[in-house]
Amino acid sequence: MSTSGPRKRSAAITGAGSGLGRDIALGLAAKRYRVFGTAMSSEEIADLKQASGGAVTLSECDITDEGAVKAWASWMTSVP
Numbered sequence: 001m002s003t004s005g006p007r008k009r010s011a012a013i014t015g016a017g018s019g020l021g022r023d024i025a026l027g028l029a030a031k032r033y034r035v036f037g038t039a040m041s042s043e044e045i046a047d048l049k050q051a052s053g054g055a056v057t058l059s060e061c062d063i064t065d066e067g068a069v070k071a072w073a074s075w076m077t078s079v080p
Contacts, residue, residue, distance in 0.1 A: 012076060013037040014063050016056065017044025029055035036076045038063060 011028050015021035016037025022044075029035045029052045038061035039045045045058045057079065061072040 008032065008034050010034040010036065014061075015039075016058055017041065017048060022048060022051075025056045025058075026052055036079070038072060 009032075011025075011033050013021050013025050013028075013035065014037065016025040016035070017039025021037065025035050025037050025048065035052075035056045037048075037056060037058045039048065039058045040060065040062070042060060045060065048056050048058055059072060059075060061068050063069055
């Protein structure tokens, strides 16, 4: 049995900066998920950071760019 307690659930959401993705990110954060996501602009990132009280971690990423997606996935798996 682990002495560190239960692991927090995590979710990765592309397009979390606006629309349905934003709503899902906020909903999961409210359920205490650790939420990582992509957004298209620094303005979307700042808006969701404020709306979630800092509970959602976003980075700017164009998911149509394979290199950008690989870099985002690498970054996401390295966040403590």
